[in-house]
Amino acid sequence: MAAGILKTAIQVTKNQNVYAASHAIQSRDYSSNPRIIKNPTTASLKRGTGGRSSFNGIVCTIFGCNGFIGRYVCNRLGKIGTQLILPHRCERYHVLPLKLCGDLGQVLFHPFDLNDEDSIIRTIKYSNVVINLIGRDVETSNFSFEDVHVKAARTLARLAKQCNVERFIQVSCLNAEEHPEPLILPKGSKILKTKWRGECAVREEFPEATIIRPAVVYGQEDQFLTHYMNNWRRTQTQLPLWERGKETEKQPVHISDVAAGIVAVVTNPDTIGQTYQFVGPKRYKLDELVKWFFNLASQGEEGMDYNISHIKYNPFFQWKVSLNEIIYNYYPIASLTWEILEKQHISDKVLPGLPTLEDLGIKPIDMESQIPWEIKPYKFQNYYVEQLGEIVAPPPPKTVPLK
Secondary structure, three states: OHHHHHHHHHHHHHHHHHHHHHHHHHHOOHHHOOOOOOOOOHHHHOEOOOOOOOEOOOEEEEEOOOOHHHHHHHHHHHHOOOEEEEEEOOOHHHHHHHHHHOOOOOEEEEEOEOOEHHHHHHHHOOOOEEEEOOOOOOOOOOOOHHHHHHHHHHHHHHHHHHOOOOEEEEEOOOOOOOOOOOOOOOOOOHHHHHHHHHHHHHHHHOOOOEEEEEOOEEOOOOOOHHHHOOHHHOEOOEEEEHHHHOOOEEOOEEHHHHHHHHHHHHHOHHHOOOEEEEOOOOEEEHHHHHHHHHHHHHOOOOOOOOEEEEHHHOHHHHHHHHHHHHHOOOOOHHHOOHHHHHHHOOOOOOOOOOOEHHHHOOOOOOHHHHHHHHOHHHOOOOOOOOOOOOOOOOOOOOEEOOO
């Protein structure tokens, strides 16, 4: 009898607690509860104190993620807790190492095609930032420079605006202009022309887009050091350059500075609608740079002095470039084509009215402190281990005044 009464009392108490809890929930003032998300956007879901295991509220789609610049940008963005959506045209296993750029669930892969707008929309409809790093130095039977640099950029910008993406960042290149001055090719560089038209197309479709124009970018697996240090680029002890490299001025920038600049643009809303020039802190003659590269690579070995010759007076080199374009059309050895040579021999034009890396709070690395490390994989006698002080480092190249 007593047990039955106790059981009934417990049940009544439970019912009263449930009623009280439900009444409290119904009468609760949600406007004063900080846990309720009033504006359920992606940025409202920030969590963590920073780092790869956090989420900073940015969901970023990076087209061209498996390229030279793309890999560094993915790593920098993942380092600050960005969720990455990485579209790819290649086999998924080729981009799988980028999974390490973020914590579990932070890096997502999705196949896409530039001619399939539905596949593009699926990769950007949940993002608030889109970065376009797609670019080519060689035309193929499927994609011309116009297709890659202009039509693709226009399509991505238009679809990003259609999907209400907040930020669109277009990575172009320095010296991009409507009518570049011709040097080797009679009609000038098609790469620079299409890059400029791509910028105009992005501005038309996405007026608030940010344009980034990097100079020649050097670093591990780049297309600058690998181009000049390749055996196919030189002929015996001669390295052909246009006008012997004395009329070309370059202001190379390190890949780490480019990646840091892109991340600074993504995280700074004041960069909306701006055009930035990413250039190095010093300016050099091309022949001085190339001689310095080979002096570092030779490690003081005698008989390894390479003479700079003129492309115009080197028929063997001209034949080599033309043959390289015919045989290795899509993937030329050492990136040796007339179009690439035209682009590389144009002097860098830094416009005074446009901001640079310094305006983003980034101090660029100078080549004198970085190139000796970057050139190590290309040393001619790399198997030889020198004694301390045995090899004297060559003097750095002469600089020219900044323009």
